[in-house]
Amino acid sequence: MRRWNGWGDESNDFPLKPEGLAFVRARLGEARALPDASLPAVLAQVPPSRLPAHPLIDTGAETRVRHARGQSLPDWLAMRSGEFGIFPDGVACPRNTAEVRTLLDFCLAQDIEVLPWGGGTSVVGHVTPVASARPVLTLSLEKMDRLLALDRDSQIATFGAGTPGPALEEQLKAEGYTLGHFPQSFELSTVGGWVASRSSGQQSLRYGRIEQLFAGGIVETPRGTLEIPTFPASSAGPDLREMIMGSEGRMGVLTEVKVRVTPLPEVEKFYVGFLPDWASAVRCVRALAQGKVQLSMLRVSNAVETQTHLVLAGHPNLVGWLERYLRIRGVGDGKCMVTFGTTGTKAQCRAALAQANALIAAHGGVNAGTPLGRKWESTRFRSPYLRHGLWEHGYAVDTLETSADWKNVPALVDAIEQSLREAAGGFGEKIHVFTHLSHMYPQGSSIYTTYVFRCAASYAETRARWAAMKQAASETIVKFRSTISHQHGVGRDHAPYLAAEKGPLGIAAIRALADHFDPQGIMAPGVLLPQQEDNA
Template identity: 50%
Template sequence: MRRWNGWGDEATTYHLPESAGDFLESKVGKGPSISDVTFERAVVAVPPARLTPFTRLSLDPADRLYHARGQSLPDWVALRHGRIDAYPDGVAYPTSDEDVRDLFAYAKRSSTRLIPFGGGTSVVGHINPRPIDSPTLTVDLSLLRRLIEFDETSHLATFEAGVCGPDLERQLNERGYTLGHFPQSWELSTLGGWIATRSSGQQSYHYGRIEDLFAGGHTETPVGPIDLPPLPASAAGPDLRHLLLGSEGRYGVITRATVRVQRMPEDEDFHAVFFHDWASGANAVREMAQNGLPVSMLRLSNALETEVTLALSGKDQLVGLADRGLRLFKYDEDRALLIFGVTGDKALTHFAQHEATTIARKHGGFAVGTTIGHLWRKSRFLSPYLRNTLWEQGYALDTVETALPWSKIESTALAIQTSIRDALQSFDERVLVFAHLSHDYADGASIYTTYLWRRSPDPDQTLAQWHAMKDIASRVIIAAGGTISHQHGVGLDHRPYLEAEKGTIGLQMIEAVRNQLDPDRILNPGKLIE
């Protein structure tokens, strides 16, 4: 059963070792004990629906509660404190294109707004109804999850767009193939959601981002369907796939997508390297990316993230032993951890590992084998569950991410962290803020910054603290010329910063397409653009 007010399945818990709790307390103070609103009370608070019954439409209050919020920090505050300001009036479960067309007709007749909903894993407010006058209907695509066509000759697979990560991979793996798209939210997020938010998987360095994988598909818009055939390449004018990528439910409902798949790799492994400091690690990673090294992942943590990763692992003995060993070779407090992946046939993975290690050594790297990499692989989809545990122990956690050219990486990463620290200091609180380079390219990288601090018993105070940190970090990113999002999208939370990136004419272009495809403004109000 899925958690209604946190991450993932209720049966799964990430246990925080006692030593990790002590570590956090020493860094930011003891988390207060704050009780959550119960599910029963939250359901009772759902107001009556403003919709009349319709085919495959649920008006059940529990269903409406489950679809009211996503996974952003304001979402968690709203859910845990029982302060949800708007609910969908109903949840529709289409099973065909015709159902989606019927929903558009219904929405037009009854002035209802429609919110396409994949896995609801958005961390920026993409799927939240807003307290507006019109009734709102969430369009949950989870019943559209079949593999429709598998073109093995062309390595193309066509899925219904509501398929979630594990279901999609299972159907491909049974045939000996993989999409290789593994965002950390893979367990619950969907193909349609990945496309609509321009998602990036942990191994996108090897498999490509979703825009590389999305070859074409079928989208229902309020003015009619759009069919994009899968083409290996085309010079026939602007590429319309790029209008759907990042469209955040504003242009239509993607019902089917054809994706480029690969044979399952013969071999895969994850290796760890320590550097004396983050700057030398970043130089090594840049050289690897610019040399086009065939690795599948390059994830470089800064010193504090390295410390936190080791402290939260709960492997105190192993960590203590490693610490003493590393210090002997002068890998001290500033040390930075790189985890790199190798994926492919054995000859390629051996080559990639050898080359990556050689470049790492040139920059002072110390390769420590695969133990840390295996721990990372084992917990790659479990680590989001840590947020539940931390929250329950009185800690809030959020992330901010961007991408910039290499020449700006180090200064911007530092400026983001400093701005977050300063913002929370004005509340007389301490924050643990750390970062890693999560995706690397020849011309730049994405900086993924995590910040963790004590929740306040007053939800408004937690929100004010979050807003102060998020806002200043976003302004630092914009001032540095970075993107407001490398992978999470815009939604509600990043919308104020979008014009600085796209420009006024750019925003007008995005809006003009919306006016063309959705003249009655049925779809996902307020997301991406006002």
């Protein structure tokens, strides 16, 4: 069963190994775990629902608790402390487009706010209800989880918008296809959520971001039904898909999603190599991206992330052997790990591997082969469980991300990490911070920073530490004129920073679009556009 107060399935865990715990303690000091609230204690706080009765709406306390929060760090702190504050007034799980329409019409008639819910994996407060004079309905797409049609000639599959990653890939695999969209939240996130929040998967280098995969579909908006037809390409004015991608529930509810699928690859392998230092590592992956080498994934970790991964792997003897070998090859302290994949026909993979090996060698690096690559593959969707492993020992972990042109990447990585260190220093605390680049483009790259810090003596203080660090890093990103999100979206947490990126005219245009589709303003108020914008 899915956890009500954390990530994933209750039967799965990723405990911190002794070497990992010692490593974190050495960097941050001893920590004490904060007490967790129990489910019965939280259920007892759920207030009576303000919703009028409707056969499609469940107002039971447990359903409301289980749909009250996403996966941001503030969400996590709320779930662990039991201090939810606000719960949705009810949850509806429609089974088809017609039921979504019925629910939207009911909400319009009764002046009810609607929060669409895909897999609830948002890390930026998308699905978190806030205080409102109107009742709030969380509209979960979880029962719309099936492959509805497959056009083999055009390679377009139509899915219910609530289909989560594993179910989507299983149903496609049975037909000989893959979508190839693998965000780290794959286990729980859904195809509708990917579109609504402009998601990017680990193998975007081969398959593209969701922007390239989303072909069309059906959106039920408060104003009516928007059907987005599929074209291979079109020059007929602005693209309707662009109004829906990244709309974060503001324009309506995606009910059916058409995606571009690919026949299953003949072979797929993942490799791990090492470069002598960060500067050569960044130059190497930039050359791979700009040389359009046909890799399916590419990630480069800075030296601290590399060291952290090697320690957390928990195989000190094997890692010791690897490090001795690398040293002989001229790759020692300060080394940076590059993880990459080849996917396709045997000939395509051979060619890509040869080109990658040549570029790694030309930058002074070594390809250590598939053993660590297989390890990455086997744990690629398990690492979110590590938040539990750290939490049990009194440590909190969060991530943030952006993207930047290559000329700004190294300076921005340093500035983000430094802003986090300084903000933590303001509390007299250290943080363990590290970064990787995981989505490469000829123009630039995503930047993904992870930071681990000690919980304070109370939840409120821990939240304050997080807020200071998040604000400092977000302001740094804005100062560099980088995007406030490469893949997590805007939600509520990034909404205050969006205006810096879009400008007043851009924000007004997004606002006008939301008002057009939703004149009564019932769809996810405060998400994407800041609350004051909503009240303006």
